[in-house]
Amino acid sequence: MDFRNVLVRFLEELKRNKSPVISFLNDGIAEQEALALFSRINISPPKCLLDLYTWKNGLYSENINANYLLFGARGIFSPLEISTHLYVLDIEEEIYPKYLFPLFFDSTYLINIDPLSKSFNMIYYYSPSLGMSHPITIYDSLSKMFHTYIECFQKKAFFYDENKYFTEIIDDVEIISKSLNPKSEYWKQ
Secondary structure (H helix, E strand, O other): OOHHHHHHHHHHHHHHOOOHHHHHEEEOOOHHHHHHHHHHOOOOOOHHHHHHHHHEEEEOOOOOOHHHOOOOOOOOEOOHHHHHHHHHHHHHOOOOOOOEEEOEOOOOEEEEOOOOOOOOOOEEEOOHHHOOOOOEEEEOOHHHHHHHHHHHHHOOOEEEOOOOOEEEOHHHHHHHHHHHOOOOHHHHO
């Protein structure tokens, strides 16, 4: 299925689940604006990144309780302007390899942007605070990540509690994620 269609289905799923995230999603930016931001940091983005940021440009999160901004990933979907800034800082500090680009504020979810890599377009998870020494693949692609989130919501592995806080049933999430992302190392542990 086309990634743009997956994103539309994901937004419908958020609406069906009365997610507070919806009201904080920024409108997408023009493709030319996205290309200009990537160009400033010498990146030729994969199509899926252009599709993502032209669909929605991250979340408005200033002075908002983080529990209202979660929808599956362990982090907050950042606007492209912030992701490009984080990328430059993180590469300068050698936080992770140059071929990984941050999708979320805390840089725990990264996408492989090296078209020559065997794991091109795969999503990596990285959290040194959890004792991880290096990033590992967690989703087979950006499309698979959002498709996994759709499945998790539909099968009630993801939901919002009575306070509208994002909640997950870890065992169910693992079963769904493992079945939809067979190439990713995280689910093989």
